[in-house]
Amino acid sequence: MDAPARTAAITSGDQATREETPRHRSAVRRAVSALAVLRTGHPAVIFALALVSGLFVSSIVIVVSTAQVRSAWGDLFTDPGTTFAVTFDFLGSAYGALLRGSIANPAAFQHAFQYPSAATWSEAFTPLGNTLVSAVPLIITGLGLSLAYRSGAFNMGGQSQLILGAAAASWVGFSFTGMPWFPHVLLGFAAAAAGGALAGLIPGVLKALTGASEVIVTIMLNYVAANFLTYLLSGTFFRAPGTGDNPVGRVTVPSATLGRIFGPDLPVNTGFIVAILVVIFVAVLLNRSRLGFEFQIAGASRAAARVAGIRQAWVYIGAFALSGAIVGIAGGVQILGVTQQLQTGFGADIGYLAILVAFAGGNRPLGVTLVALLYGALETGGLTMQFDSGISYELTNVIQSLIVLFVTAPALIAGIFRLRQRERLT
Amino acid sequence: MDVSAASAEPASAAATEVAVELRSVTKRYGAVTANDRIPLTVRGGEIHVLVGENGAGKSTLMGILSGTVRPDEGQVLVRGEDVTGYSPRAAIVKGVGMVHQHFRLVGAFTVAQNIALGFEPRGRFRTLDAVASRESARRVSDQFGLALDPDAVVNDLPVGLQQRVEIVKTLMRKAHVLIFDEPTAVLTEEESAALFTILRKLREDGRAIIFITHKLREALALADTISVLRRGKLVVTLKPGETSVAELGTLMVGRAVAAVRQENGAGTAAPASREAAPLLAVRGAALRPKALHSVPVRDLTIEAHPGEVVSVLGVDGNGQQEIISLLTGTERPDEGTVTVNGRDLTGQRPGAFLAAGLGVVPADRQREGLVLPMSIARNLLLDRRHERRFFRARGLLLNERAASAYAREMMEKYDIRAQRPEQPVASLSGGNQQKVVLARELERDISVLVAAHPTRGLDVGSIEYVHAKLLELKARGRAVVVVTSDLDEATALSDVICVLYRGAIAGVVRPPFSRHELGILMGGK
Numbered sequence: 001m002d003a004p005a006r007t008a009a010i011t012s013g014d015q016a017t018r019e020e021t022p023r024h025r026s027a028v029r030r031a032v033s034a035l036a037v038l039r040t041g042h043p044a045v046i047f048a049l050a051l052v053s054g055l056f057v058s059s060i061v062i063v064v065s066t067a068q069v070r071s072a073w074g075d076l077f078t079d080p081g082t083t084f085a086v087t088f089d090f091l092g093s094a095y096g097a098l099l100r101g102s103i104a105n106p107a108a109f110q111h112a113f114q115y116p117s118a119a120t121w122s123e124a125f126t127p128l129g130n131t132l133v134s135a136v137p138l139i140i141t142g143l144g145l146s147l148a149y150r151s152g153a154f155n156m157g158g159q160s161q162l163i164l165g166a167a168a169a170s171w172v173g174f175s176f177t178g179m180p181w182f183p184h185v186l187l188g189f190a191a192a193a194a195g196g197a198l199a200g201l202i203p204g205v206l207k208a209l210t211g212a213s214e215v216i217v218t219i220m221l222n223y224v225a226a227n228f229l230t231y232l233l234s235g236t237f238f239r240a241p242g243t244g245d246n247p248v249g250r251v252t253v254p255s256a257t258l259g260r261i262f263g264p265d266l267p268v269n270t271g272f273i274v275a276i277l278v279v280i281f282v283a284v285l286l287n288r289s290r291l292g293f294e295f296q297i298a299g300a301s302r303a304a305a306r307v308a309g310i311r312q313a314w315v316y317i318g319a320f321a322l323s324g325a326i327v328g329i330a331g332g333v334q335i336l337g338v339t340q341q342l343q344t345g346f347g348a349d350i351g352y353l354a355i356l357v358a359f360a361g362g363n364r365p366l367g368v369t370l371v372a373l374l375y376g377a378l379e380t381g382g383l384t385m386q387f388d389s390g391i392s393y394e395l396t397n398v399i400q401s402l403i404v405l406f407v408t409a410p411a412l413i414a415g416i417f418r419l420r421q422r423e424r425l426t
Numbered sequence: 427m428d429v430s431a432a433s434a435e436p437a438s439a440a441a442t443e444v445a446v447e448l449r450s451v452t453k454r455y456g457a458v459t460a461n462d463r464i465p466l467t468v469r470g471g472e473i474h475v476l477v478g479e480n481g482a483g484k485s486t487l488m489g490i491l492s493g494t495v496r497p498d499e500g501q502v503l504v505r506g507e508d509v510t511g512y513s514p515r516a517a518i519v520k521g522v523g524m525v526h527q528h529f530r531l532v533g534a535f536t537v538a539q540n541i542a543l544g545f546e547p548r549g550r551f552r553t554l555d556a557v558a559s560r561e562s563a564r565r566v567s568d569q570f571g572l573a574l575d576p577d578a579v580v581n582d583l584p585v586g587l588q589q590r591v592e593i594v595k596t597l598m599r600k601a602h603v604l605i606f607d608e609p610t611a612v613l614t615e616e617e618s619a620a621l622f623t624i625l626r627k628l629r630e631d632g633r634a635i636i637f638i639t640h641k642l643r644e645a646l647a648l649a650d651t652i653s654v655l656r657r658g659k660l661v662v663t664l665k666p667g668e669t670s671v672a673e674l675g676t677l678m679v680g681r682a683v684a685a686v687r688q689e690n691g692a693g694t695a696a697p698a699s700r701e702a703a704p705l706l707a708v709r710g711a712a713l714r715p716k717a718l719h720s721v722p723v724r725d726l727t728i729e730a731h732p733g734e735v736v737s738v739l740g741v742d743g744n745g746q747q748e749i750i751s752l753l754t755g756t757e758r759p760d761e762g763t764v765t766v767n768g769r770d771l772t773g774q775r776p777g778a779f780l781a782a783g784l785g786v787v788p789a790d791r792q793r794e795g796l797v798l799p800m801s802i803a804r805n806l807l808l809d810r811r812h813e814r815r816f817f818r819a820r821g822l823l824l825n826e827r828a829a830s831a832y833a834r835e836m837m838e839k840y841d842i843r844a845q846r847p848e849q850p851v852a853s854l855s856g857g858n859q860q861k862v863v864l865a866r867e868l869e870r871d872i873s874v875l876v877a878a879h880p881t882r883g884l885d886v887g888s889i890e891y892v893h894a895k896l897l898e899l900k901a902r903g904r905a906v907v908v909v910t911s912d913l914d915e916a917t918a919l920s921d922v923i924c925v926l927y928r929g930a931i932a933g934v935v936r937p938p939f940s941r942h943e944l945g946i947l948m949g950g951k
Binding site: 308 | 754756775776777778779780781786788790793794795796797798799800804807808809811817821822823824826
């Protein structure tokens with residue numbers, strides 16, 4: 001039934017009973033119009049339905065690929081009760097683990113309420129903390145890339161910018177000793193931003209001056225940067241003494257370490273605050289600033305930008321430098337807050353995942369943040385799922401990907417659930 | 427569907443039978459009622475002209491008929507069958523075809539490929555049958571005297587011929603109801619005349635034709651029946667013999683329109699002090715063609731003095747685009763100089779031209795004049811990013827409140843029909859989009875305006891307004907350069923007309939203007 005028709009049916013029903021006061025009636029009407037929102041394809045509704053769909057399809061994958069559940073389905077016609085009991089049991093434990101690992105463990109909360117102490121509360125919030133920690137670099141990197149995408153610069157070089165940012169932060173972190181905490185950390189981030197900006201400037205300048213495809217240049221620079229990192233770790237300056245075959249970088253000094261915000265037992269470090277600052281900065285830049293306005297004009301229509309007197313070359317250079325600087329900060333957060341030292345292969349996963357996060361989040365600050373949090377939750381919850389219900393690492397990856405796939409295809413969800421597409425005014 | 431079997435199916439038997447009937451069709455967008463209980467009946471063998479201002483609801487109504495818009499209330503009947511709320515695909519199957527204002531063609535494909543697209547004839551192994559698609563394209567185009575070469579690449583064709591490709595495309599899908607959305611907006615006078623001949627042939631064949639236009643003279647010349655829409659309502663349906671241009675204009679706008687007759691005082695009270703230094707001058711400029719099919723510009727000299735309107739008049743494709751590029755700094759001339767406000771800006775970038783006091787209304791408003799996904803408020807600031815009033819924190823941040831208030835003011839002043847300033851420009855009708863561009867440029871503090879086709883696609887009410895605005899600019903002692911292919915517009919506004927032919931000025935004409943003389947110069951004779 002159509003939403004207006006439904007409203008009409010219910011309101012006429014109200015009048016027939018004549019029991020309610022006018023105030024009640026308007027409350028009912030308001031509730032009904034709130035329900036109608038569900039069919040209009042509101043982004044939040046789409047997001048929720050995408051999650052449900054992703055979990056549903058994942059369930060099928062789990063059922064098909066898990067031996068004990070599969071064998072129970074062999075008895076579908078002789079003993080359907082057991083079949084469904086086994087299936088729901090297994091799915092319940094798997095998704096339960098996903099939730100326990102990423103958001104909260106009810107048992108730990110209960111424990112914390114019974115024996116309230118810093119330690120028990122920390123334990124209760126640990127899953128959420130883990131989610132935040134794995135989301136933070138994705139948020140920052142995703143937003144850095146979004147900034148470039150909104151400006152029409154296809155920065156695929158998250159990895160190279162992360163590496164240069166991390167290397168710079170690491171250098172400041174282990175070689176500057178005797179500095180107080182705050183200036184040292186600040187200097188570390190400044191170095192990270194400078195390193196990332198440098199990695200971003202190379203494709204930006206090449207694009208502006210020669211028209212070289214920034215997609216190819218950034219992807220190729222990722223390989224260069226990865227090998228540059230290996231080179232750095234093969235020398236004695238960056239390599240920690242005593243690590244030969246599998247070299248890692250020197251450990252940062254305590255004054256350059258991002259402290260934990262909520263006590264020593266919760267893994268959430270000040271990088272989380274950096275992420276919030278970056279979200280605010282990018283949101284203001286894109287939505288409120290003149291520079292962001294100019295970047296986006298160029299990103300949306302080159303012809304319009306030219307007529308409006310905006311120089312495309314400067315947009316490429318500026319957007320790439322700024323984008324690289326933000327991505328570099330993410331590298332800094334990882335080094336100063338999480339790993340404390342460089343490792344070979346650093347940045348490859350985050351650099352590519354962030355591209356996906358940026359696009360899935362619609363290149364908008366809030367969207368990117370939400371998708372990064374979702375990915376962080378799936379990442380940490382997936383680990384618990386592996387340990388608790390014996391689902392393989394590969395399968396948890398498949399589940400993650402399925403959920404993200406549905407989230408990134410709003411048109412698909414709108415089609416499956418027959419939501420009305422939002423219409424445009426002509 | 428097999429295209430090779432398609433032919434002129436709707437024979438004369440279908441004529442005079444009711445082809446389409448809309449019963450009390452209503453469509454709302456939020457608070458706006460785009461169509462308010464509209465009844466419309468179109469018979470086979472009838473040309474039904476629909477006139478109305480921008481935003482009167484014409485496009486929505488045709489969207490309902492062609493299946494892209496679902497009506498909230500009312501019924502749609504095609505040949506007596508209730509098809510309310512059908513899909514665009516179903517509309518094609520039922521024989522309703524639309525020739526869009528912005529053509530839906532693949533530029534790099536040939537005429538035959540474009541025509542076959544989506545309904546390709548298949549060979550024995552489900553492969554594309556290129557021969558069959560060429561043959562059928564040729565057959566249908568010959569049948570109606572369309573004279574199309576199936577192997578021509580669409581990008582190489584002039585606009586008039588591209589439109590014919592669209593027409594053949596709809597005919598191939600056995601359309602017996604053809605909707606034309608402002609088809610003459612992009613055509614020259616000759617091309618329009620040729621289109622009318624084609625439309626009359628289609629009428630004789632028994633097809634129903636719905637023709638949307640702003641041009642009232644055209645409506646009277648072509649129509650069997652005229653329906654007038656105003657603010658979502660059908661005002662009246664009448665026969666062309668019963669009415670006049672003036673009456674139609676009044677019905678359409680809802681008040682008497684002054685400038686319906688266009689030849690009202692060319693070169694009016696021109697105080698053009700030609701001794702004063704020109705505000706915009708191009709001297710001896712030449713531009714070699716940069717892209718395929720672009721026209722070389724030779725020995726171009728145009729001067730616009732304070733208080734003067736200069737028109738560059740010519741049939742499209744004679745170098746207008748190149749001249750606009752030279753005047754606005756988007757191309758640097760290979761020879762010659764460009765000065766704005768007495769400053770030599772030869773070789774400078776567009777930003778310098780804007781800063782020197784040049785206003786630009788670009789030819790392609792959707793691509794060059796606007797950023798479609800951005801709001802009305804933002805689009806009003808595109809080239810006004812250095813004006814203090816819209817920014818704060820030393821120009822770093824946008825002053826959202828000031829921008830929004832300003833947009834509201836402009837929406838009121840320029841009658842931009844929209845719900846709110848934050849609405850994306852893409853959601854506005856073509857005419858309202860043009861008004862956004864005009865509002866931005868005319869309100870800027872400029873000394874000279876270069877306006878390319880300033881009234882293309884606008885309705886009479888808006889044309890009158892835009893012309894008044896341009897003349898007001900002139901009265902304030904500014905200079906205006908109008909680049910246009912519309913003879914009426916040039917004669918209505920200009921103090922000087924430079925007629926353009928193949929990239930060079932074929933003649934400079936001062937009032938009184940003779941349409942005959944201008945026509946001959948435009949034709950290159």
